[in-house]
Amino acid sequence: MRPTVHDIAATAGVSLATVDRVLNGRPGVRQTTVDKVEAAVSLLGYVRDVTAANLARKRVYPLVFIVPGGPNSFLRNLTAEITAAAQRSSIERTVIRIETVPPFDPAALVRVLESIDPQTVSGVGLVATDTDDVTAAVNRLVEQGVPVVTLVSDLPGSQRVHYCGIDNIAAGRTAASLIGRFCTGRPGKVLVVAGSMKLSDHSERASGFAAVLEAEFPELGVIGPVETNDDADTVRQRVGMALETGPEIVAIYNLGAGNRGLIDALAQHGHRNFAVVAHEVTPHSRQALADGVFDAIINQDCGHEVRSAIRVLKARADGLDPLTAQERIRIDVFLRDNLP
Amino acid sequence: MRPTVHDIAATAGVSLATVDRVLNGRPGVRQTTVDKVEAAVSLLGYVRDVTAANLARKRVYPLVFIVPGGPNSFLRNLTAEITAAAQRSSIERTVIRIETVPPFDPAALVRVLESIDPQTVSGVGLVATDTDDVTAAVNRLVEQGVPVVTLVSDLPGSQRVHYCGIDNIAAGRTAASLIGRFCTGRPGKVLVVAGSMKLSDHSERASGFAAVLEAEFPELGVIGPVETNDDADTVRQRVGMALETGPEIVAIYNLGAGNRGLIDALAQHGHRNFAVVAHEVTPHSRQALADGVFDAIINQDCGHEVRSAIRVLKARADGLDPLTAQERIRIDVFLRDNLP
DNA sequence: CTGTTAGCGCATTCAA
DNA sequence: TTGAATGCGCTAACAG
Numbered sequence: 224m225r226p227t228v229h230d231i232a233a234t235a236g237v238s239l240a241t242v243d244r245v246l247n248g249r250p251g252v253r254q255t256t257v258d259k260v261e262a263a264v265s266l267l268g269y270v271r272d273v274t275a276a277n278l279a280r281k282r283v284y285p286l287v288f289i290v291p292g293g294p295n296s297f298l299r300n301l302t303a304e305i306t307a308a309a310q311r312s313s314i315e316r317t318v319i320r321i322e323t324v325p326p327f328d329p330a331a332l333v334r335v336l337e338s339i340d341p342q343t344v345s346g347v348g349l350v351a352t353d354t355d356d357v358t359a360a361v362n363r364l365v366e367q368g369v370p371v372v373t374l375v376s377d378l379p380g381s382q383r384v385h386y387c388g389i390d391n392i393a394a395g396r397t398a399a400s401l402i403g404r405f406c407t408g409r410p411g412k413v414l415v416v417a418g419s420m421k422l423s424d425h426s427e428r429a430s431g432f433a434a435v436l437e438a439e440f441p442e443l444g445v446i447g448p449v450e451t452n453d454d455a456d457t458v459r460q461r462v463g464m465a466l467e468t469g470p471e472i473v474a475i476y477n478l479g480a481g482n483r484g485l486i487d488a489l490a491q492h493g494h495r496n497f498a499v500v501a502h503e504v505t506p507h508s509r510q511a512l513a514d515g516v517f518d519a520i521i522n523q524d525c526g527h528e529v530r531s532a533i534r535v536l537k538a539r540a541d542g543l544d545p546l547t548a549q550e551r552i553r554i555d556v557f558l559r560d561n562l563p
Numbered sequence: 564m565r566p567t568v569h570d571i572a573a574t575a576g577v578s579l580a581t582v583d584r585v586l587n588g589r590p591g592v593r594q595t596t597v598d599k600v601e602a603a604v605s606l607l608g609y610v611r612d613v614t615a616a617n618l619a620r621k622r623v624y625p626l627v628f629i630v631p632g633g634p635n636s637f638l639r640n641l642t643a644e645i646t647a648a649a650q651r652s653s654i655e656r657t658v659i660r661i662e663t664v665p666p667f668d669p670a671a672l673v674r675v676l677e678s679i680d681p682q683t684v685s686g687v688g689l690v691a692t693d694t695d696d697v698t699a700a701v702n703r704l705v706e707q708g709v710p711v712v713t714l715v716s717d718l719p720g721s722q723r724v725h726y727c728g729i730d731n732i733a734a735g736r737t738a739a740s741l742i743g744r745f746c747t748g749r750p751g752k753v754l755v756v757a758g759s760m761k762l763s764d765h766s767e768r769a770s771g772f773a774a775v776l777e778a779e780f781p782e783l784g785v786i787g788p789v790e791t792n793d794d795a796d797t798v799r800q801r802v803g804m805a806l807e808t809g810p811e812i813v814a815i816y817n818l819g820a821g822n823r824g825l826i827d828a829l830a831q832h833g834h835r836n837f838a839v840v841a842h843e844v845t846p847h848s849r850q851a852l853a854d855g856v857f858d859a860i861i862n863q864d865c866g867h868e869v870r871s872a873i874r875v876l877k878a879r880a881d882g883l884d885p886l887t888a889q890e891r892i893r894i895d896v897f898l899r900d901n902l903p
Numbered sequence: 904c905t906g907t908t909a910g911c912g913c914a915t916t917c918a919a
Numbered sequence: 920t921t922g923a924a925t926g927c928g929c930t931a932a933c934a935g
Contacts, residue, residue, distance in 0.1 A: 225653050227911090227912055227913080228912065228913060228914095229912080237921080237922085238921065238922040238923075239913085239914090239922080239923085240914090240915080240921070240922055240923080241920085241921060241922075242913095243913075243914060243915080244920095244921090246913095247914085251920060251921085252920070252921080253920060253921090256920080256921085270653065270654070271912090271913080272618075272654075272911095272912055272913070273654070274614040274617070274618060274912090274913095275614075275618050275911075275912035275913045275914095275927090276912075276913050276914070277614070277913090277927095278612075278614060278615050278618065278911095278912080278913075278914095278927050278928065278929095279912075279913040279914045279915080279926075279927050280913080280914055280915090280927080281914095281927065313565050313610060314610065314612075314613070390901075393900055393901050394901070396900035396901070397898055397900040397901040399900070400898045400899065400900050401898070404744065404745055404858075405744055405747075407745075407747045431900075435900060518744075524893075526888065526889070530889070548866065549866070549870075551903065553864075553893075553895060553903065554901040555893060555895070555896075556895075556896035556897075556898070556901065557896075558737055558740045558741070558896070559740065560733055560736035560737040560739070560740050560771075560775060561730075561733050561734070561736070561737040561894040561896065563891065563893065567927090567928055567929085568928065568929060568930095569928080577905075577906085578905065578906045578907075579906080579907085579908095579929085579930090580905070580906060580907080580908095580930090580931085581904090581905060581906075582929095583929075583930060583931080584904095584905090586929095587930085591904060591905085592904070592905080593904060593905090596904080596905085611928085611929080612927095612928055612929070614928090614929095615911090615927075615928035615929045615930090616928075616929050616930070617911090617929090618911050618912065618913095618927095618928080618929075618930090619910080619911050619928075619929040619930040619931080620911080620929080620930055620931085621911065621930095
């Protein structure tokens with residue numbers, strides 16, 4: 224039977240209220256009494272029953288998630304996962320609000336961040352654009368005591384308490400290994416397509432990719448990255464142009480969104496045995512993988528990311544830090560055969 | 564504010580005790596009263612606060628895990644994860660007992676299963692050998708009302724309530740795709756090494772592998788599977804012999820354990836550019852991947868498996884079924900670059 | 904068949 | 920600076 228506050232009170236020779244004050248670090252207790260209580264705690268090996276505490280306190284965790292809008296399948300899926308989590312709110316004692324902002328608009332992000340009331344919000348998650356104003360706004364919030372986590376794309380220089388997403392440098396390296404192996408010695412160029420180098424996830428993938436390609440597959444060179452703002456039409460145009468004018472292209476790595484455009488361009492071109500690696504499983508990319516148009520998809524499970532973000536935010540709101548092992552988001556590599 | 568039992572009692576015009584009886588399906592309530600209460604429940608959209616219920620009931624979940632002993636790194640890691648979960652017992656209201664049995668010994672498994680008291684145990688997890696006696700013992704337990712889940716290796720014909728592990732057919736298919744792509748048209752044989760075809764995970768991997776190889780890479784044939792009982796020494800010997808006598812071997816797929824033996828055999832042989840795919844990240848296999856001896860590792864996260872098993876078992880013990888989406892165990896594909 | 908009452912482990916008024 | 924008493928949402932005796 225694990226010890227309770229009653230046991231602590233008894234062995235320390237004080238009342239429940241005093242035990243509670245010490246446990247929660249509230250003022251108004253003489254140092255000698257504090258010591259007595261703490262002695263009893265460590266003697267009995269007391270650990271607080273968080274569920275009982277939350278019950279007594281009627282604790283709820285008001286959380287805000289800020290997600291870019293727009294047609295991006297992956298982000299829509301992310302939003303859906305947040306909505307699903309919101310549905311489970313009553314059982315998880317959370318109150319989740321989703322704020323949609325225009326994509327690629329740091330100023331809008333900042334505006335929402337600044338509108339957040341530190342008194343009534345116990346945690347914030349956002350898909351960040353890596354710019355100074357956003358970093359500053361995040362830092363301000365953290366300094367006001369509101370834990371902030373980044374989702375999908377990190378804010379490396381900021382005070383955010385956690386990043387819920389994959390290691391994008393490793394993801395880029397993985398893409399390079401796959402493409403290098405799939406080409407097996409055939410010399411040529413790899414066309415790299417990105418959304419925006421202002422997104423830290425995109426720039427990290429690009430650098431990891433280039434590093435491995437240069438070091439391990441010197442027979443392959445890089446064209447790009449060409450930036451498309453994650454717009455499918457732009458992807459289609461830019462890839463189409465590149466394929467026309469660059470007959471030496473043997474592989475394509477799309478490290479951003481807009482896979483639909485890539486698929487269209489490839490179809491128009493009557494694809495000529497390119498090795499193609501892209502990111503994120505969506506209806507389109509899944510079909511392309513099944514059809515053999517894509518050779519591999521690198522994916523992050525945004526359901527995991529959302530659930531992890533919520534766990535981390537709740538834990539930090541209670542002043543404790545969560546099990547990091549459980550919170551690592553994996554780089555999924557999907558071939559046609561292990562698609563879930 | 565979400566409704567409580569008090570609200571139900573008030574709108575149904577009955578007492579708390581009656582509400583409780585209806586909610587928990589206890590007998591001794593007139594049908595008309597039951598209806599009244601249920602009407603109130605659905606009217607107010609009541610959902611029970613499980614944490615409060617567990618608090619009041621002093622609920623604990625006594626769980627038994629049955630794991631094969633022996634030197635197998637993966638299984639030792641699995642055991643470690645169960646132990647880690649047991650450490651969190653007090654907070655998760657579980658009481659976890661680990662039973663170690665000799666590996667490849669169905670009779671021992673059956674003996675432990677039969678020793679389990681349905682009155683005092685609320686759930687069982689086991690790494691199963693796919694034999695009739697084990698299936699029968701599992702079915703008996705389930706019929707006695709004890710939920711049983713399989714870990715790592717399933718018992719397809721049984722009444723087990725859930726399987727916590729990867730889709731092994733897909734895993735085998737994935738291995739075949741990787742090996743096929745890595746060999747790129749070079750004809751030859753693939754040596755397939757397994758522990759025992761009595762393990763459903765091994766036999767499923769073998770069949771998935773063979774299917775894809777045959778359909779998509781006809782230039783590659785299969786040698787094996789050779790069975791090693793997951794013993795590293797046996798693996799070393801059998802692989803060594805095969806490499807001596809089979810100069811046409813261009814790739815190796817070890818779908819079982821004993822990677823250490825494989826690594827040794829390859830080293831002795833002065834490895835001649837084989838494509839090598841193995842299962843499970845362990846200290847040895849990780850090193851082999853880093854050294855370029857292995858080309859890919861297919862992995863299952865046994866920490867996830869254990870935590871999933873516990874969630875499922877707890878949920879079933881309470882008569883509810885868990886979110887399946889969250890409980891799917893993924894097939895991890897690790898290259899040198901995305902090793903965690 | 905139904906209701907009253909006393910807790911589960913903890914937090915929090917309100918007095919002392 | 921400390922303690923007694925009440926309640927969070929739910930379950931479980933024990934009465935009626």
